[in-house]
Amino acid sequence: MFKILEAEVLADKTYRMVVEAPNVAHSCEPGQFLIVRCEEESERIALTICDYDREKNTVTIVFQTIGESSYKIAEKKAGDFFEDVVGPLGNPAEYVTEPIEEVRKRHYLLVGGGLGTAPVYPQAKWLKEHGVDVDVIIGTKNKDTLIMEREMIEAVGEDHVFVTTDDGSYKRHGMVTAVIEDLVKNEGRKYDKCVSIGPMIMMKFCVKLTKELGIPTIVSMNPIMVDGTGMCGACRLIVGDEVKFACVDGPEFDGFLVDFDQAMKRMKLYKTEEGRRLLEYQEGNTHKGNCGNK
């Protein structure tokens, strides 16, 4: 059992929790993820590691409610327990294992879209702490869906964080790609490496642009997973015409090589079933009269 120490709502349908998980906290690195199983009957759900504290043995997760299982996770409060928290899973970001002098020669551009802002945060923090130049773009629907702006500014400095909203309700207006173009073409910033994490459609267009701009780009894939340890093969992707598994070969891949259209297609698989279960779960919740009908 794994104790939840903090639980808060960050934005609509977006939650942040701090969980006691020594096995994950003492060895996780930016780029990796974990799996939560809420109760004995629950699914194994892959979630983003947003922060970690090796001293306190805690990890911070940020997630959105999509289906029944994430909804159940969101219902947990501080003081409650998860049945299982397992990780770290996946490979650390490549710069973690590269010689740091090499990494310091590069200018990094990190792009977080929506919930993708959460896994970008530990990367930004790590790079900054290791003396690497880093700019961060946070893209979100509107002012209300924005998360982690303050933390990001604290991590890398106000001049290095660029927030953009789809509807222009806060700071810059437009998609993250518009900001990348702006920074590179109009503001003369130079980047040697881009890390883009967010909805697949965002990563797809981000990569299209960075390819034109000649900035090698890493993307983080989050396909459907079951065990997350390299057994089931559900998370297979086509990368450079090869079958790769996000859980053990990734989750980060060379964005220029990922077949995003295939990956997006595979995400559809459980939508109907998941939606049906969520409805059943929510309706079931409101049906409390013991009339005998289920």
Place this chain on the structure above:
Amino acid sequence: MSIEVDMMKKVPVSEQDPKVRATNFDEVCLGYTEEEAMAEATRCLQCKNPKCVEGCPVSINIPGFIEKIKEGDHKAAYEIIGEASSLPAVCGRVCPQETQCEGVCIRGIKGEAVSIGKLERFAADWAGKQGIKPVKKADSKGQKVAVVGAGPSGLTCAGDLAKMGYEVTIFEALHKAGGVLVYGIPEFRLPKDEVVAKEIENVRSLGVEIKTDYIIGRSETIDELIDREGFSAVYIASGAGLPMFMHIPGEQALGVYSANEYLTRANLMKAYREDYDTPINTGKKTVIVGGGNVAMDAARTALRLGSDVTVVYRRSEKELPARAEEVHHAKEEGIKFALLTNPVEILEDEEGFVKGIKVIKMELGEPDESGRRRPVEVKGSEFEIECDTVIMSLGTTPNPLISSTTKGLDTNKRKCIITDEDTGATSREGVYAGGDCATGAATVILAMGAGRKAAKSIDLYLSGK
């Protein structure tokens, strides 16, 4: 005894009716009653030079335990089995006896072999019902051994080492101990609560600690176990790994699963039960590609979830690698076999969902390096099978997590950990390996045999230290 025994034939064992069991997940084979077991035990010739023991990968004293069943001393029978096997209730159910002990049984020359597997199962189930646990004999040696993976190989090695007096900790990546016994083999062949959980409890009762949700290679490396945690030796039994695919068009279509995914959803995550949340999409028509035990398990699971099922296999019935009993059961339950047939393409609809599979007829040519006749395509014989789900059951390649994070641990070109066949020793001192991670996908009993061997070698290694 009221049962009349035909010395040429096995005492028949009761099974659930095929029509009934095709709709439920309860165990197919009901096992011998005490009376039936004692009757079957009389068929054993008590050979002076028992071939069956040689045929058993863990060398159980087979005539010895059968003699005890004949005498009605089932506790003694269980103890004799326990000297060699930590998981008798499992082995009695899933071992390929027809190619091992029963395959060389002298009784089998003229008639049917003694039903050794069913007798083993009887003794183990009987002991389980009586609450009899294995006994730890040796005093503590005060040395710590780490075992990676709580599957059949890891559990066996851990059980043996604990009996010798070592302090053993098993690290298991999943949330449940058991490995393939819980994620792979279905409930109807190996009940999880009554059989697997009990056997694991028995291993725990020997003093073995099992840490679940603990990934070696991520949370901690093999080197950290030795240098930081003070383990004197490590046994790696991390099991089979990533599923293989055919690399044919359409394999990324929606509705194509690996057998590993399909079975993990159904068994480990209990997707077949209403009270569990993990979804499983079972269509109306399922095609299984492959002919091994895993393919049979996937086929019979899909059938029980309400699908019409066809197994597509490229060789003929004789070459089917699955246990004879599984093929027989599958057929009884109504599973169809398209033999000498091989997929060439998976067909998708406009939405990307599977709508069929294009296959080609095969014929057997010259024997290949495995000694089996190589299947060759019959030109122009393609045809389509309509289906909405395809389950690929083509084997696995070892999980790279440990080999890629352990310096100096040699692997072969198939990414299997290289071990000494007799001892299980790897290229790293004090580090042993066995089971599927060393051999590639094989059977439960071979994995257990490797676990036993490694336990002996580790004992020798540590005693000399």
